[in-house]
Every structure is written in C-alpha cells, then in structure tokens.
Amino acid sequence: MSQGQTPLQKPPGYRDIPIQRLQPPPARKAAALPPSFYQKKRRNWCRMCCCCTCISLVLLILLIIAAAAFFYAWFDPKLPVVHLKTIKFTKFNVMNTDAGPALDAQSSLDVEIKNPNKHFEMEYDKTRMVLNAGNGANLGEQTLPGFTQEKNNVTTLKFTIKASQELLAKKDADKFINGFKNKNLVVSPEVRTGIGLKGNRWKTGTVQVDVICAGMTLNQIQNSATPKCRIKLLDW
Template identity: 45%
Template sequence: MSSGPTPPLQKPPGYQDPNNPAGRAPPRRPGNVPPSFGTKRRRSFCRTYYCWCCIVSMLLFILLISISAFFYAFYHPQLPEIHVASMKITRFDVQSSADGAILNSESSIRVEIKNPNSNLEIKYNRTSILIRADDGGVNLGKSVVPGFIQAANNVTSMDIKVKAKQVVANEVAERMKTEYQSKNLKVSVELDGGVGVKGAGWSTSPVLMNVACRGVRLSELQDSAGSNPKCQITVFDWVRVH
C-alpha cells in the first residue's frame, strides 16, 4: 500500500530566508529629534556665556575703580603749574613796501614749570612753544624744547629764544609797532607736548597736554612786574584747568 506525498515542513514564525533579500526586514531608523531640542541647548549656552562675561567685566571694572581710588588717595597726583614768567622782544623791525610790510622780530621768553607732587616725578616729552601776536594772526617765532624728567617738589625754568620774519599788511605792522613801543602789544604763548608721571619703579604713558596763555600784554611780562598771567591747561582734549 503506497503512502501519499509528504507535506512540506512548516516554517517557524519569524523565519527569514537567507536566499530571499526581499524578505529581509528594513533597518530600523533612529527616532526623529524634535527641532526645538538643539535650539534650546544653544540658547542656554549663549545665556550662560553672556552672564559670565557680564560678571567678569563687572569684577574687572570694580578692580580698576579700586586701584584708581587707592592710587589717588596715596599719591594725590596733580597737574604741573605752568606760567610765563617773563618775555622780551629784543628786535622788532618793520620795513614797509607796496606789497606789504616785512616784520623781523626776535624774542626771549622764560617759562616756569612747577611740580607740586611730593611723591611723583613728571615726565615731559618734546614740547613745542609758539608765540603769536595780534590775536594769533602774526607769528613771532617757534621753538622746540627736548623732553626731560622733573623731580618732585621742583621748579624748572626754561629760557627760550625765538625769531621770525614774515610779510604782514602795512596797517597791521604799523599798529603792532605802536603797541610794541607802548608795551601794550598783546601776545599769546602756547605749549604743546606729552606729559606723564613717574613713581618708584613704574611710570605712565604720556598724554597730550596743551598750555595756552592768550592775550597777555608785554607790560605784564616784564621782570619787574612780578605778575604771573593765568594759563589754561588742557589734557585729553577736554579737561581744562586754569
């Protein structure tokens, strides 16, 4: 008696045929990260970074203020006192012509600088000195003084000689000549240079200083007069001290 065909074996659940790639399950994809997740992390980092920057800046500012207050309380720095002690015009020749008058002038001027600081020296860079007359319209000469260091509680005198030759209008020359002879000629003296302070083992960088003594009559600048015309000192282009 013959038996019937053998039934095929049943495949177990989850069986995958290695010869059938199409039957393979697709690889699993990672889950999608919400778009706001990375943005929140970046915002949190930026917030922390800016907070630390503000804290560090505030601490540095407080430290700078404390050092400046200690420096001022200990040294009490003061600007130098500068004035024109005397001035003499030793030559004032006017030669009139059709094209204008030729003015030849020679002047000697003494500038006194006082350092009122008891614990600080003052450093002066090369300083230019300019003398003018007729409300600044006529140049009477210019000179340059080399830099130097002034000791504490010291008074330094600088004797400077200048000369100039220029063409001016005839009426201006005649008016200046009359004022020169009567010692009513008004002159202006300007000093431009750098100034800094120096302590024990340290010094500051020089800052620009301008000293202007304007509209001073010759009669006020004679040795026997004993007057010290006030000058204006400008530091940092905006701090003015008389």
C-alpha cells in the first residue's frame, strides 16, 4: 500500500502576484463640429439653388424673346383694319315724358373688317357695338357672336341698333332734333371684342381690344365717307 505524495510547501516570504487583465482602450468620440459649420454649408446650398434658378429663368426669357422675334420676322402679323361703312336710321323720335325728353331710335350700321395677314386666320370673340351721339346720348347697342375670318379676307358686320326711352338733357333736345334733320349729328360707334391668331395646327388666345371710330356726321357718312377706326389694344 503506497502512501500519498506530500504537497509542495511555499517558501517563507512568498506571495501570489495578481494577474492583471488587459482592457481594450475606450473608443474615441468624434469631435463635435460647431453649429456655424452646418449653417455655412446650408447657406452655400441655398445660394447655389438660387443661382441655378435665376440662370434658368434668364435663359427661358431669352428663349421666349427669340421665338417671338422669329415669329414676328417670319410671319409679320398685323392687326385688322376696321372701317365704318354706313349708318341708316329707320326710326328717330324725340318725345316728352314725365322724366323729360326721351329718344326712341333704330338704325342699321355696317362695319368692314379686313384681315391683312396672309399666313393665318383671325378669331374674334363676341363683338359688342355701342353707338353714341356727339352730345353723349346712347343711341343703342347690339352684340354679335364670335367668328373666324379667313386669310387676307374682308368681312362686313351688320348691326341693328335700338334705343328705347333714352333720356336727353332738356337743353340738348332741340339741338339733337335739328342735328338729325340737318344731317350734322355727330355719331361715334365703339366696338369691343377679342382677337386672336389661328394657324393650321395652332391658335393663340384672344386679347381684348376696343375699336373706336372717329366722330363723323351723318352727312359725311351718307356721302360715302368711310372713316378708318382706331384699335385700342391693351390700353395702348
């Protein structure tokens, strides 16, 4: 029977050395950027966007101007030419009413419109005719439907104008009657419509215009005078 081995004895003064476990170094935190850095970057981005937008707008405007200049030089668009042809009164009666002198009148009026353009047609909106006398009295009005005018074409618009119980100033009533009898009554037709251009596969929108015919006497008109009317486009 064998005896167990005796464990080794530690010499006097011996002590255990503790084992140190190495820890991984702590991760470094990224240095925080100052707020001014982000503000400057945002300003630069906004500035770049504004510059690109402005350049795009300038180029677009230049392109539109160039296209309009080419269109005008190539097609040479012209406004219509308008003449007052005839005015004939079929009724003209001044009567006394409780409110004062009043006018009942009816007239037929012809206006000639010429399209001088050879490359495109002209479109007209509803056409409203108002006939005024030289003293400001309203001799009636009428509205005709819109229409399309062919290239290099002449069209005559026929209006039937009526005035019913149109009050007159007492001091002007006698002058008004005498002016009609002597054919020196001044009349001023005014036309309000919209005009636009029309090609084979395209057309523009209409622009509002006023056509103002120069004041003419009945005698001048009956003697075949055909005054040219003035076109007022966009308050010009």
